[in-house]
Amino acid sequence: NAGVTQTPKFQVLKTGQSMTLQCAQDMNHEYMSWYRQDPGMGLRLIHYSVGAGITDQGEVPNGYNVSRSTTEDFPLRLLSAAPSQTSVYFCASSYSSGTANSPLHFGNGTRLTVT
Amino acid sequence: AQKITQTQPGMFVQEKEAVTLDCTYDTSDPSYGLFWYKQPSSGEMIFLIYQGSYDQQNATEGRYSLNFQKARKSANLVISASQLGDSAMYFCAMRSAGGTSYGKLTFGQGTILTVHP
Numbered sequence: 517n518a519g520v521t522q523t524p525k526f527q528v529l530k531t532g533q534s535m536t537l538q539c540a541q542d543m544n545h546e547y548m549s550w551y552r553q554d555p556g557m558g559l560r561l562i563h564y565s566v567g568a569g570i571t572d573q574g575e576v577p578n579g580y581n582v583s584r585s586t587t588e589d590f591p592l593r594l595l596s597a598a599p600s601q602t603s604v605y606f607c608a609s610s611y612s613s614g615t616a617n618s619p620l621h622f623g624n625g626t627r628l629t630v631t
Numbered sequence: 632a633q634k635i636t637q638t639q640p641g642m643f644v645q646e647k648e649a650v651t652l653d654c655t656y657d658t659s660d661p662s663y664g665l666f667w668y669k670q671p672s673s674g675e676m677i678f679l680i681y682q683g684s685y686d687q688q689n690a691t692e693g694r695y696s697l698n699f700q701k702a703r704k705s706a707n708l709v710i711s712a713s714q715l716g717d718s719a720m721y722f723c724a725m726r727s728a729g730g731t732s733y734g735k736l737t738f739g740q741g742t743i744l745t746v747h748p
Contacts, residue, residue, distance in 0.1 A: 549736075559722070606676060615664075615728050616728040617664045618664075624675050
């Protein structure tokens with residue numbers, strides 16, 4: 517019972533490099549999202565998707581791209597890494613996006629450091 | 632816009648005692664859900680309990696209960712019979728069914744709970 521799987525767990529990048537954080541879920545969830553967690557700022561929504569082929573921006577989308585070609589996968593791309601993107605990134609999914617009663621199921625997070 | 636406020640940066644409790652973690656919220660949406668998550672030092676986010684805005688009774692899940700006071704816009708988490716393993720960061724969060732906050736989970740700043748033996 518894998519749930520939400522994120523890779524890698526840790527990553528160090530140099531400023532200007534690009535990379536993709538992978539996220540996959542095996543629960544046939546309609547809704548997927550990416551959050552970043554920074555000290556003192558809680559979790560903030562980067563991008564989200566309400567279904568395959570549909571994505572939208574969250575609170576802090578700048579510097580990140582997403583796509584949703586399948587129900588299962590929702591990768592997050594850092595286009596040109598900056599030190600301000602040093603953070604812990606969480607992928608989360610839920611069964612429904614149209615109701616308020618679906619809890620988000622989180623992956624274990626990716627700790628990213630940009631030097 | 633939605634907002635969640637957790638005013639207690641840190642809380643301490645003695646093992647086997649009960650503790651209440653405060654959460655207040657603000658939203659103009661009539662239908663919303665309130666959630667509590669636990670984040671231990673290992674970093675994962677664990678879903679604990681859910682309360683719907685139209686639910687008449689307070690939610691309970693084992694040792695966790697949610698003290699929901701809709702008129703006061705508060706959704707406090709009560710942990711009974713605290714255990715050492717309850718030491719963690721706790722987040723209150725809210726989700727609406729529609730409007731501009733469609734699907735988004737809005738988090739509070741979190742409360743660090745430390746359980747003393």
